[in-house]
Structure formats: structure tokens, C-alpha cells
Amino acid sequence: MKKPLLTILKEGTIMNVPIRALGIATSIFWILLIAFLALSAYSFKDLNFDFGEPQLTTAPDGQLLFSLPLYIDNRGYCSLKEFSLSTIFSDSEGVEISRANTFVPVIPSGKNVTIFHNFTMSMDSVLENAEQYLFDDNNLTASVTAGLTFAELLPAQISTNFTFPWGAPFHNFALGQPSFGRFNSTYSTMSVPMSFENHAALDLEGSIRAKLFDSVGSSLGESQTLFFVPQQTSCNGNLEFYIPLSTASLSTANNGHFKVYFFTPLLEYGPLVIPYG
Amino acid sequence: MVEEKKKRKNIIKDVSFRVVKAALKAILVYLIYFLLAPMLAPLFGLIPGIMQSIEAFVVIYIVLMILSDLTERTVFQYFFSTARTLFIIAYLLLSLSDGTISTSYENFSLTLNLTLFYTIAISLSLLGLASSILQAINFMCERAEVSSGLQPPQKA
Numbered sequence: 001m002k003k004p005l006l007t008i009l010k011e012g013t014i015m016n017v018p019i020r021a022l023g024i025a026t027s028i029f030w031i032l033l034i035a036f037l038a039l040s041a042y043s044f045k046d047l048n049f050d051f052g053e054p055q056l057t058t059a060p061d062g063q064l065l066f067s068l069p070l071y072i073d074n075r076g077y078c079s080l081k082e083f084s085l086s087t088i089f090s091d092s093e094g095v096e097i098s099r100a101n102t103f104v105p106v107i108p109s110g111k112n113v114t115i116f117h118n119f120t121m122s123m124d125s126v127l128e129n130a131e132q133y134l135f136d137d138n139n140l141t142a143s144v145t146a147g148l149t150f151a152e153l154l155p156a157q158i159s160t161n162f163t164f165p166w167g168a169p170f171h172n173f174a175l176g177q178p179s180f181g182r183f184n185s186t187y188s189t190m191s192v193p194m195s196f197e198n199h200a201a202l203d204l205e206g207s208i209r210a211k212l213f214d215s216v217g218s219s220l221g222e223s224q225t226l227f228f229v230p231q232q233t234s235c236n237g238n239l240e241f242y243i244p245l246s247t248a249s250l251s252t253a254n255n256g257h258f259k260v261y262f263f264t265p266l267l268e269y270g271p272l273v274i275p276y277g
Numbered sequence: 278m279v280e281e282k283k284k285r286k287n288i289i290k291d292v293s294f295r296v297v298k299a300a301l302k303a304i305l306v307y308l309i310y311f312l313l314a315p316m317l318a319p320l321f322g323l324i325p326g327i328m329q330s331i332e333a334f335v336v337i338y339i340v341l342m343i344l345s346d347l348t349e350r351t352v353f354q355y356f357f358s359t360a361r362t363l364f365i366i367a368y369l370l371l372s373l374s375d376g377t378i379s380t381s382y383e384n385f386s387l388t389l390n391l392t393l394f395y396t397i398a399i400s401l402s403l404l405g406l407a408s409s410i411l412q413a414i415n416f417m418c419e420r421a422e423v424s425s426g427l428q429p430p431q432k433a
Binding site: 017019022023026027028029033034037038039040041044045153154155156158159160161162191214 | 313316319321323369385386387388390392393394398401404405407408412415421
């Protein structure tokens, strides 16, 4: 039997069913979305970050190695993805000195992970930019950025800037007034007091070589001294020069300049010109 | 006279049913918020003012929902329903304009990228808006059918 073209249907049958289905589907998706957001936010409570004691060591190639342990305890319901930690050290003028990145693809839920954020700093590159870091304390700026994707689809980023005190290894390096003495019939001695403070985070070991030049620029003698200065202590010593006794040298040795060279496993620097007399 | 009394009784019954339904729905929504708020607090507690903003949002949402339930089976139900959906869209647009929340505390700055959540929420709100408009059209069509005498047969 053929159905008539204009069938009278029950009230609301034509439109109500799809509209209601649309409404129910939307409500279900809203519930899922809110539940997911609430669960993610609740998981954030059970996420712990902690920093360990930073370790400073020297590499054989004369670089400073900083290692910062980072403990992440993810006791939440969601895993963390694409965890990245980036550190940029720059000097007071904003010139980049060192940069380090650490990346962990996944930190699963319920796991405790220890990450070592390592970065190297070449003393040569520091001194290339400014030699003041050798003799004057300063402040370096560290920009730290940590990013992660929380609960698979909520990327978050935290960033901070802080100043990092830089202790100069040869802080207040100075040579005092020279004092002359007679060594033997052909040589006289010249003793120059030397002092500096090691403000660096490492014990300092090495040698200082100084060349003595008279007022006309002629080399009169050379001296070398070894040192071992623990961190945050001062070093006081003398540089001894043996000057040949001649009329010319005696007349010009009362004033002149020193050329000082520094040798340590971490750095080699020189000459530092210091006048005297 | 008896019929008028019966009609009045039916109106009172209908209104009280709507009030009870609206109250129950409002209590249920507030209860959900009450249970979810402590879960959201650890994350959103870092962002000043957001919990107060969410609370204000829930209050306005409940008010519009009550109004929509009280005006059930009238065209105003769909007005309030549409207003509620538009309010959700406006709230999302104003609070998460570019999908990211940024806050600073002392020297730290935290950025939370909620773009995906924002996209899904806006899509669902648009679906809700479409649903409200379709319901209003359907309601007006049924009204027109009734007034033109083409009403469908009533149940016995």
C-alpha cells in the first residue's frame, strides 16, 4: 500500500529528535571536557619539582661544567610530555656567554625522574667578551625557561630571570711598590709584593709569570711564581726579579712596567700591563 | 466553573513543577561546581582572580538556566537558552582572548596554553547556540501549525 505524501506525524517528531540528539551530544562533550580539565588541574597538585645541589667541576679541555639535578615526582593522573629546560647565561651587557638545553620526551604518571641539567662555560669565551671577569666581581644574568605539555594537550611554560654572582678568580690583583736589594756583584734583586683574592667558586691553582721592563721598554728580568689559592681566600706573595747591575739598567729601572701572564688549567691570560715607579 | 478551577489547579501544578525542576537543576549545577572547584584550585590558584571569575560565571549561568526553566514551553525559554550560550561564548572570548593565560609571581612568569581547550569549548558553545536556535524555530513552527489548524492529532 502506498503511503500518502503528506503524512501527519506525531507532535515534534520531525525536528525534536535531531535537536535533542544534538543537545545530548553537546552535553556529553561538555561533561567530558570539564571532567578532563578538572582531572588535569587536580593532577597538577600531585606534581613536585625540586632542585638539588648544583655541582661545579672542570673538564680536561678547560671548561667549567655546571650540573644542576632536577627531581620531578609526577604522582598525578596525567603524564608530562616534552619537558624542556633551557638556560641562557649572559653578561651585564646582555651578551650571551653560555646556553644549555635539557629535553625529556615523557615523564609517565606515577614516576619519579631525576634530570641533570648540564651546561658548560668556557673561560676563554668569558674573557673574550670582557677581561673584567678575571679581576672584578660581577653579576651574570641567567634566563631559565621550563616548558612541558601537561595531560597531553595543555602546554605550559614557566620562565624566570635571575642574577648569578660571578666571583673573580684574581679579584683586586695588585702589585705593590718594588724594593731593591743586592744579590751579588753582578745582580741586584727586586722584590714586588703581589696580592689577590680568589672569589671564584673553585680553588685556583696555577702560575703567574711577570716580565719586568724599564722606562725605555727594555726587558730587565722575569719572574714566575706558583700558587694554590682555595676559594674565598686571599693570596699574598712576592715576585722576585734579578736585575743585572749595569749603569744603564740602574738608571732606567726605577720606573717602568710589568707584563703579567696568568696560567691555570681553566684559563690563560696575558699580558696585563701594570706600571710602577 | 469546575473547569476553570481545574485549569487554575493545573497552572499552579505546572508552575510549581517548573520551579522544583529549575531549583533541582540549579542545585545540581552548583553541586558540580562545588565538587570541581577544589580540583581546579591547585592550577587556577596560581592565576589571581580566575577563581572569582569562574564563580561569577557559574552564578550568571545558573540564573539564566533558572529563567530558561521557569519559562519552559514559551518562546522565552529559547531566548534565555540562547542568551546562556552567548554568555558562555562571550565569557570564553573575554577571559581567553588568545587562548593563553599568563600570570607573573615575583620573578616568575607562567604561561598556560589553553588553545585546544578553548577551541573545543567554543565549538561546543556554537553547537549549543545552533541547538537553541533550532529549538526556537521548531517551537515557532509548531505554534504556526497549531494556529493554522494543521495541528497534529492529540493523544487520546
